[in-house]
Amino acid sequence: xxxxxxxxxxxxxxxxxxxxxxxxxxxxxxxxxxxxxxxxxxxxxxxxxxxxxxxxxxxxxxxxxxxxxxxxxxxxxxxxxxxxxxxxxxxxxxxxxxxxxxxxxxxxxxxxxxxxxxxxxxxxxxxxxxxxxxxxxxxxxxxxxxxxxxxxxxxxxxxxxxxxxxxxxxxxxxxxxxxxxxxxxxxxxxxxxxxxxxxxxxxxxxxxxxxxxxxxxxxxxxxxxxxxxxxxxxxxxxxxxxxxxxxxxxxxxxxxxxxxxxxxxxxxxxxxxxxxxxxxxxxxxxxxxxxxxxxxxxxxxxxxxxxxxxxxxxxxxxxxxxxxxxxxxxxxxxxxxxxxxxxxxxxxxxxxxxxxxxxxxxxxxxxxxxxxxxxxxxxxxxxxxxxxxxxxxxxxxxxxxxxxxxxxxxxxxxxxxxxxxxxxxxxxxxxxxxxxxxxxxxxxxxxxxxxxxxxxxxxxxxxxxxxxxxxxxxxxxxxxxxxxxxxxxxx
Numbered sequence: 001x002x003x004x005x006x007x008x009x010x011x012x013x014x015x016x017x018x019x020x021x022x023x024x025x026x027x028x029x030x031x032x033x034x035x036x037x038x039x040x041x042x043x044x045x046x047x048x049x050x051x052x053x054x055x056x057x058x059x060x061x062x063x064x065x066x067x068x069x070x071x072x073x074x075x076x077x078x079x080x081x082x083x084x085x086x087x088x089x090x091x092x093x094x095x096x097x098x099x100x101x102x103x104x105x106x107x108x109x110x111x112x113x114x115x116x117x118x119x120x121x122x123x124x125x126x127x128x129x130x131x132x133x134x135x136x137x138x139x140x141x142x143x144x145x146x147x148x149x150x151x152x153x154x155x156x157x158x159x160x161x162x163x164x165x166x167x168x169x170x171x172x173x174x175x176x177x178x179x180x181x182x183x184x185x186x187x188x189x190x191x192x193x194x195x196x197x198x199x200x201x202x203x204x205x206x207x208x209x210x211x212x213x214x215x216x217x218x219x220x221x222x223x224x225x226x227x228x229x230x231x232x233x234x235x236x237x238x239x240x241x242x243x244x245x246x247x248x249x250x251x252x253x254x255x256x257x258x259x260x261x262x263x264x265x266x267x268x269x270x271x272x273x274x275x276x277x278x279x280x281x282x283x284x285x286x287x288x289x290x291x292x293x294x295x296x297x298x299x300x301x302x303x304x305x306x307x308x309x310x311x312x313x314x315x316x317x318x319x320x321x322x323x324x325x326x327x328x329x330x331x332x333x334x335x336x337x338x339x340x341x342x343x344x345x346x347x348x349x350x351x352x353x354x355x356x357x358x359x360x361x362x363x364x365x366x367x368x369x370x371x372x373x374x375x376x377x378x379x380x381x382x383x384x385x386x387x388x389x390x391x392x393x394x395x396x397x398x399x400x401x402x403x404x405x406x407x408x409x410x411x412x413x414x415x416x417x418x419x420x421x422x423x424x425x426x427x428x429x430x431x432x433x434x435x436x437x438x439x440x441x442x443x444x445x446x447x448x449x450x451x452x453x454x455x456x457x458x459x460x461x462x463x464x465x466x467x468x469x470x471x472x473x474x475x476x477x478x479x480x481x482x483x484x485x486x487x488x489x490x491x
Contacts, residue, residue: 037342038342038344038399039399039453040344040400040401040402040426040453041342042451042453042456042481042483043339043402043426043451043453043483043484044079044090044339044340044342044483044484045481045483046077046078046079046080046483047077047078047096047111047113047480047482047483048078050111050112050113050180051098051109051110051111051112051480052110053108053109053110054108054109054110054478054479055106055107055108056100056106056107056108056109056460056476056477056478057476057477057478057479058106058107058474058475058476059459059475059476059477060472060474060475061462061472061473061474061475062105062473062474063102063105063106063107063462063473063474064445064462064464064473064474066435066436067102067433067445067447067462068102068103068104069101069102069103069433069490069491070099070100070101070102070177070490070491071099071100071102071431071447071448071449071460071488071489071490072097072098072099072100072156072158072163072177072488072489072490072491073097073098073100073156073428073429073449073485073486073487073488074095074096074097074098074152074153074154074155074156074165074166074485074486074487074488075093075095075096075153075154075483075484075485075486075487076090076091076092076093076094076095076096076151076153076483076485076486077093077094077095077096077113077482077483077485078093078094078096078113078119079092079093079128079340080128081122081123081125081126081127081128082126082127083127084127084128085127085128085129085138086127086128086340087128087132087135087340088134088135088337088340088341089132089133089134089135089271089336089337089340090336090337090339090340091132091133091134091151091153091154091336092128092132092133092134092135092151093151093153093483094113094114094116094118094119094122094151094153095113095114095116095151095152095153095154095165095167095173096111096112096113096114096153096482096483096485097111097112097113097114097156097163097165097175097180098110098111098482098485099111099177099180100449100460102447102460102462107460107476109458109460109478109480110180111180111482112175112179112180112181112182114151114152114153114165114173114175114182115182116150116151116152116173116182117147117148117150118130118131118132118148118149118150118151119151121141121142121148125138125140125141129141130143130148130149130151131143131148131149132149132151132269133168133269133270133271134269134270134271134272134336134337135269136268136269137149145170145193145194146169146170146171146194146196147170147171147185147194149169149170150167150169150170150171150173150185151167152165152166152167152170152172152173153165153167153486154166154167154168154199154486154487155199155200155486155487155488155489156487156488156489157172157201157209157489158177158489158490158491159207159209159224159226159227159228160227160228160229161177161228162174162175162176162177162183162186162228163175163176163177163180163489164186165182166197166198166199166200166201167197167199168196168198168199168214168245169196169215170185170194170196170197171185171186171187171193171194171195171197172185172186172197173185173186174186177491188222188224188230188233189230189233192220192230192233195213195220195233196213196214196215196220197211197213197222198211198212198213198214198244198245198246198247199245199246199486199487200245200246200247200307200308200487201222202247202248202249202254202310202382202383203379203382204249204251204382204383205379205380205381205382205383205384206226207225207226207227208223208224208225208226208231209222209223209224209225209226209228210222210223210249210254210289211224212244212247212254212256214238214244216238216241216263217237217238217239217240217241218235218236218237218238219235219236219238219244219256220233220234220235220236221233221234221235221236221254221287221292234292236287236292238256238258238285239258239283239285239297240258240262240280240283241262241263241264242257242258242259242260242261242262242263243259243261243262243263243274243329243332244256244257244258245305245306245307246305246306246307246308247308248308248309248310248311248321249289249310249311249382249383250311250312250313250319250383250384251312251313251383251384252288252289252290252313253286253287253288253289253311253313253319254286254287254289255284255285255286255308255311255319255321255357256284256285256286256287257282257283257284257305257308257323258282258283258284258285259282259302259303259304259305260276260277260278260279260280260281260282260302261274261275261276261277261304261329261332262274262275262277262280264277271332271333274329274333276304276328276329276333278302278328279302280302281299281300281301281302282299282300282301282302282303283297283298283299283300284297284298284300284355284357284363285297286298286319286357296357296361298357298361298362298363299363300355300363300364300365301365303325303326303327303353303365304325304326304327304328304329304332305323305324305325305326306324306332306373307323307324307373307374307375308321308322308323308375309321309322309323309375309376309377309389310377310379310381310382310383310386311383312381312383312384312385312386313383314385316359317359318356318357318358318359319356319357320354320355320356320357321354321355322352322353322354322355322375322389322411323352323353323355323375324350324351324352324353324372324373324374324375324391325350325351325353325365325367326349326350327349330346331345335401339401344399344401345401349371350371350372350373350394351367351368351369351370351371351372352367352368352370352371352372352375352389352391352409353365353366353367353368354366354368354411368409368414370391370393370407370409370416371393371394371395372391372392372393372394372407372409373391373392373394373403374391374392374403374429374430374487375389375390375391376389376390376391376429376430376431376432377389377390377432378432378434378441378442378444379432380434380439380441381441386441387410387411387412387441388408388409388410388411388441388442389408389409389411390406390407390408390430390432390442390446390465391406391407391408391409392405392406392407392427392428392429392430393405393406393407393418393420393427395420395423400423402426402427402451402484403426403427403428404420404421404422404423404425404426404427405418405419405420405421405427406418406419406421406427406430406446406448406463406468407419407468408442408446408465408468417467417468417469418468418469419463419468419469419470419471419472421450424452424453424454424455425450425451425452425453425459426450426451426453426484427448427450428448428449428450428451428484428485429448429485429486429487429488430446430447430448430463431446431447431448431488431489431490432444432445432446432447432465433445433446433447433490442465442466443465443466444465445462445463445464445465445473446461446462446463446464446465446468447460447461447462447463447490448460448461448488449461449485451481451482451483451484452477452481455477456481457477457478457479457480457481458477458478458480458481458482459475459476459477459478460475460476460477460478461474461475462474462475
């Protein structure tokens with residue numbers, strides 16, 4: 001058991017200040033001529049205004065009976081303003097929330113930018129002057145807290161009648177799920193204003209939400225009840241100042257991966273304060289949900305990770321979870337900058353892997369041949385045993401840096417059910433929607449989007465989760481090409 005280290009709010013905020021405000025360096029390459037732009041340039045293009053509600057055109061198949069609801073998606077969609085300076089990293093664009101509504105066999109689309117302080121300030125200056133993951137405030141910009149740098153551009157959480165747009169280092173931004181109007185930063189308690197709230201909360205089947213807010217070697221553990229009210233907010237110390245984009249959880253434990261991309265320099269921007277230290281290996285911290293002082297630490301080989309799958313615990317205490325791992329932090333440090341510069345980055349080989357934390361105290365890492373990202377599962381089984389994982393597959397080869405397909409990988413058989421959209425599509429994260437009345441794992445549909453580069457339009461797709469390789473059951477096409485986004489939620 002690790003010894004508990006006291007951590008007060010002031011020390012936490014001091015650490016947070018060092019991790020949330022970064023610097024912006026203008027790059028002339030952002031003004032590259034249209035003739036030099038790669039075919040995938042619309043994937044990191046700019047949307048100039050909110051999207052008024054519009055109908056989508058059915059281009060294939062027929063909507064399944066019983067499928068009704070809204071797929072909400074979030075992602076950066078404004079990177080450049082006037083003569084600049086502009087964003088120099090994919091993670092620093094303004095968040096655009098898109099609502100794909102399916103009802104009575106028809107589909108529609110609407111979208112609104114999250115009305116953040118950062119976006120309003122950038123509009124006033126006519127340039128990207130705010131801070132972010134790889135940018136810091138330009139002269140004259142106001143930065144009073146992390147929320148002044150909050151792009152609200154990464155993920156979404158639907159809870160308590162609100163839609164929360166999530167970032168990493170600031171508060172959730174509350175939005176109206178019907179109109180997509182921004183209500184403002186969500187403050188759960190006065191002393192918790194502007195505290196970080198990660199973009200990947202973990203939701204128990206009963207609706208309780210666990211999340212982390214990370215600053216260096218400290219983390220704030222958030223617990224919300226099913227209607228969105230705060231239950232607890234507790235500070236814990238971490239063994240190292242690792243970059244934590246995601247964590248996972250079993251029914252009884254929080255599982256925090258401490259990769260060897262660590263903050264070891266007091267420099268700006270944030271991304272440059274991090275160093276890749278493979279000699280440190282990767283550690284996994286397991287924390288008891290009922291008593292955060294009860295902890296175990298496991299050692300694994302070094303790897304980089306953005307996204308983890310749901311974890312579960314077996315009768316003997318063994319914990320298993322999947323992850324999409326890379327060899328190093330090259331995409332976060334270089335690749336995502338090259339994307340915005342419209343240079344085709346050298347993409348890392350991201351593989352689906354299974355991590356086992358044994359009852360004997362030993363950790364094991366097993367990789368698969370499947371190149372994949374965005375691991376998801378049937379949320380009804382969160383924290384408990386399951387056999388399959390939903391991922392987007394990476395394809396296209398040289399000159400095609402985005403995801404290209406969707407798959408369901410079966411851990412029992414070692415096989416994957418894969419559909420490849422082809423090189424003209426940039427595939428986005430797929431979410432599972434259960435079939436009404438069914439309680440079987442992955443009995444339902446995968447709902448998600450792709451950017452059709454040839455048609456220059458974003459498309460909405462529905463797959464039968466049990467027959468992914470057969471292709472979409474139905475597809476709709478919009479009249480707009482939206483930049484590739486990150487994560488979403490289904491209501």
